[in-house]
Amino acid sequence: MSDRIYTAGLVVIGDEILSGRTHDKNIAQVASWLQVQGIRLAEVRVVPDVIDRIVEAVNALRESYDYLFTTGGIGPTHDDISVDAVSKALGVPVIIHPEARAILERYYTDKGGVNEGRLRMARTPEGAELIPNRMSGAPGIRIGNVHMMAGVPHITAGMLDALTGTLEGGAPLISETVGGFIPESEVSILLRDVEKAHENCQIGSYPFFREGRVGSNFVIRSTDRGDLDTCMKALCDGLAEAGFEFTHGGI
Amino acid sequence: MSDRIYTAGLVVIGDEILSGRTHDKNIAQVASWLQVQGIRLAEVRVVPDVIDRIVEAVNALRESYDYLFTTGGIGPTHDDISVDAVSKALGVPVIIHPEARAILERYYTDKGGVNEGRLRMARTPEGAELIPNRMSGAPGIRIGNVHMMAGVPHITAGMLDALTGTLEGGAPLISETVGGFIPESEVSILLRDVEKAHENCQIGSYPFFREGRVGSNFVIRSTDRGDLDTCMKALCDGLAEAGFEFTHGGI
Numbered sequence: 243m244s245d246r247i248y249t250a251g252l253v254v255i256g257d258e259i260l261s262g263r264t265h266d267k268n269i270a271q272v273a274s275w276l277q278v279q280g281i282r283l284a285e286v287r288v289v290p291d292v293i294d295r296i297v298e299a300v301n302a303l304r305e306s307y308d309y310l311f312t313t314g315g316i317g318p319t320h321d322d323i324s325v326d327a328v329s330k331a332l333g334v335p336v337i338i339h340p341e342a343r344a345i346l347e348r349y350y351t352d353k354g355g356v357n358e359g360r361l362r363m364a365r366t367p368e369g370a371e372l373i374p375n376r377m378s379g380a381p382g383i384r385i386g387n388v389h390m391m392a393g394v395p396h397i398t399a400g401m402l403d404a405l406t407g408t409l410e411g412g413a414p415l416i417s418e419t420v421g422g423f424i425p426e427s428e429v430s431i432l433l434r435d436v437e438k439a440h441e442n443c444q445i446g447s448y449p450f451f452r453e454g455r456v457g458s459n460f461v462i463r464s465t466d467r468g469d470l471d472t473c474m475k476a477l478c479d480g481l482a483e484a485g486f487e488f489t490h491g492g493i
Numbered sequence: 494m495s496d497r498i499y500t501a502g503l504v505v506i507g508d509e510i511l512s513g514r515t516h517d518k519n520i521a522q523v524a525s526w527l528q529v530q531g532i533r534l535a536e537v538r539v540v541p542d543v544i545d546r547i548v549e550a551v552n553a554l555r556e557s558y559d560y561l562f563t564t565g566g567i568g569p570t571h572d573d574i575s576v577d578a579v580s581k582a583l584g585v586p587v588i589i590h591p592e593a594r595a596i597l598e599r600y601y602t603d604k605g606g607v608n609e610g611r612l613r614m615a616r617t618p619e620g621a622e623l624i625p626n627r628m629s630g631a632p633g634i635r636i637g638n639v640h641m642m643a644g645v646p647h648i649t650a651g652m653l654d655a656l657t658g659t660l661e662g663g664a665p666l667i668s669e670t671v672g673g674f675i676p677e678s679e680v681s682i683l684l685r686d687v688e689k690a691h692e693n694c695q696i697g698s699y700p701f702f703r704e705g706r707v708g709s710n711f712v713i714r715s716t717d718r719g720d721l722d723t724c725m726k727a728l729c730d731g732l733a734e735a736g737f738e739f740t741h742g743g744i
Contacts, residue, residue, distance in 0.1 A: 257697055260534045261666070262524030263712065264699065266517070269539065273513030283511045285546070288520065288537035291697075295536070318678035319698040320685035350678075359681025378702075394700060415512070427569035430610025434571035446508055446542075447570040448515065449645060451629075461514060 248411045249284040250276055251303030255314035255324050256393055257291050267395040268313040275402045280411025281309060291315060296327035304331070304388055309409060314393030316380065318359040328388060329367040339366040342381055349379030374404040413465040418474045421459035421492035424481065425449075432480045433460065440473035442466055459492040499662045500535040501527055502554030506565035506575050507644055508542050518646040519564040526653045531662025532560060542566060547578035555582070555639055560660060565644030567631065569610035575641060576634070580618040583636065590617040593632055600630030625655040664716040669725045672710035672743035675732065676700075683731045684711065691724035693717055710743040 373382030624633030
């Protein structure tokens with residue numbers, strides 16, 4: 243495991259997210275999965291089903307980060323244009339991937355066979371490998387550092403599962419949480435000072451309102467267990483000194 | 494109401510979204526609210542709590558779209574740096590806004606008064622107006638076409654409510670949905686052809702798996718009620734002809 247920090251970008255493709263019709267679940271899902279791989283999600287862009295907008299986002303993020311993930315737009319209908327967009331971004335033609343075609347033919351054998359719409363799901367940028375899809379027929383697509391996944395969250399989950407352990411990552415970011423009915427505005431100086439004193443740690447403060455009361459969870463993140471524990475102790479000591487009650491693991 | 498299409502960008506600021514710790518609720522909330530204002534959410538970027546990354550996203554989106562919204566990073570703690578970032582993006586200094594300070598002093602009168610952390614929430618870019626916050630003390634911020642809101646979704650909801658009707662928009666995008674246990678891969682040609690034949694309408698196809706069965710909802714969007722109804726009728730006729738059962742409003 244190296245000290246190098248590995249990063250990823252995510253392009254969420256779909257009018258349904260931008261219209262508010264569908265609540266995105268893939269950002270959190272991809273983010274959590276990446277953490278375990280030792281890869282940091284550094285940026286997300288949500289773009290509409292418009293080729294040039296997807297191309298622009300794909301090119302910006304695949305060049306800025308080690309890995310790029312996309313979700314959405316790889317299904318059988320006319321609004322599924324992610325393969326066209328990624329091919330355009332990479333400057334390669336769209337082909338019918340023979341292995342993907344074979345997978346779809348098997349999958350649809352007793353479901354009416356492969357028709358024109360279903361065959362769309364065998365299209366990939368030239369030079370791509372497939373990402374297995376254990377949930378339904380159509381595979382995900384991997385080409386260079388670009389990983390194209392489904393929009394339907396549980397299908398994406400299966401694809402992420404298939405990719406587990408296949409991407410080089412660094413030391414995973416680990417975290418500890420402490421929380422209580424503590425207004426963050428009463429401990430802002432403490433948080434800042436504790437973070438400053440612990441170089442390899444970041445402290446995030448996440449306020450909430452619950453049972454009619456104000457509270458916060460404080461999350462310390464680090465790549466080093468020792469640094470994390472030292473920082474956590476300093477924060478807890480500070481909170482206790484200020485007279486606050488708190489719970490490890492957050493509330 | 495003009496034919497001009499009004500657009501908005503959204504910058505979601507926060508490590509907690511990129512780490513997967515917090516599931517974002519603001520994208521859907523802002524998107525739905527914008528629809529009602531006759532403004533289309535055209536792009537979202539999620540960026541970490543890093544000044545230059547926020548500056549870059551703010552500048553890209555405020556220049557590309559009519560309106561820019563930001564969520565997150567306007568609280569009292571050291572990781573709340575959105576005001577610094579937006580000020581840097583706009584090239585104006587950060588000031589203590591007198592009206593914001595007065596609001597905070599009133600709000601915290603019987604809660605221990607305004608301390609250093611709480612005073613952070615009175616900081617704005619020079620030249621800003623305030624967006625009322627009916628839920629807690631600290632206001633949102635409006636400067637030029639930039640609207641800065643809280644990260645906590647119900648506080649953002651209150652700020653959006655305060656902005657309702659204050660932004661110029663175009664004809665709202667209206668939509669109709671029809672759905673059923675219809676595999677989208679069996680009607681992909683129909684969807685494409687119906688969309689092609691109805692210029693002012695877009696059709697989105699949103700597959701799901703439920704009760705062990707495959708289905709889809711088809712959403713038609715248009716700015717014109719007549720066009721929408723004509724397109725809807727064509728789609729329903731096509732689905733009926735193909736022998737599918739479906740429900741208006743989606744399932």
